[in-house]
Amino acid sequence: EIVLTQSPGTLSLSPGERATLSCRASQFIYSNSLAWFQQKPGQAPRLLVYGPSRRAAGIPDRFTGSGSGTDFTLTISRLEPEDFAVYYCQQYSSSPGSFGQGTKLEIK
């Protein structure tokens, strides 16, 4: 089973700043099958980017996924108030399709 480790656990930033979230895999992820999700309190997660740089439909271009192999990054270029949430990475190259433990992005 591939274990995903996200860092930092909590990120405190202000609106307008740039956020960089990391996801490291315990094994090589084939076909760059790595996705990022956003979850707000009381809501289901929402797919943001996958593959690892393709945006899902309707996702603003301030969200950018990058990386390959075992190291992946989600960058939010200019934080909007609605971006403060919990972010999860997930690998879908092998079963089980494990998730990272999450990064909480909070307002500073």
Place this chain on the structure above:
Amino acid sequence: QVQLVQSGAEVKNPGSSVKVSCKAFGDTLTNYAIVWVRQAPGHGLEWMGRLIHNVGVTNYAQKFQGRIAITADKSTNTAFMELSSLTSEDTATFYCTASGTSEPPLFWGQGTLVTVSS
């Protein structure tokens, strides 16, 4: 585009089973890979298992092996996740998801809260 609507919240006794349904609207559910995800209160997301109905493939996470079953009924366009031998540690919100076979979960149900308590 598919919309997923899950069954309502449940309260279960320890040792019993729960069967959560996930009805699809807008497309044929069995054309998608169906993945179930668990989220305990205040915790992260946990991949439970997957059904690729068209090729008859199911995969389950090892921690749920032997007490989980993911099925689908084409006639009602509904997927099901049954989890048995429930303990208090199974108290969680369960999500059904749908996606292409080699894609991450794109469409999500609203979640079903299952509370295990005596």
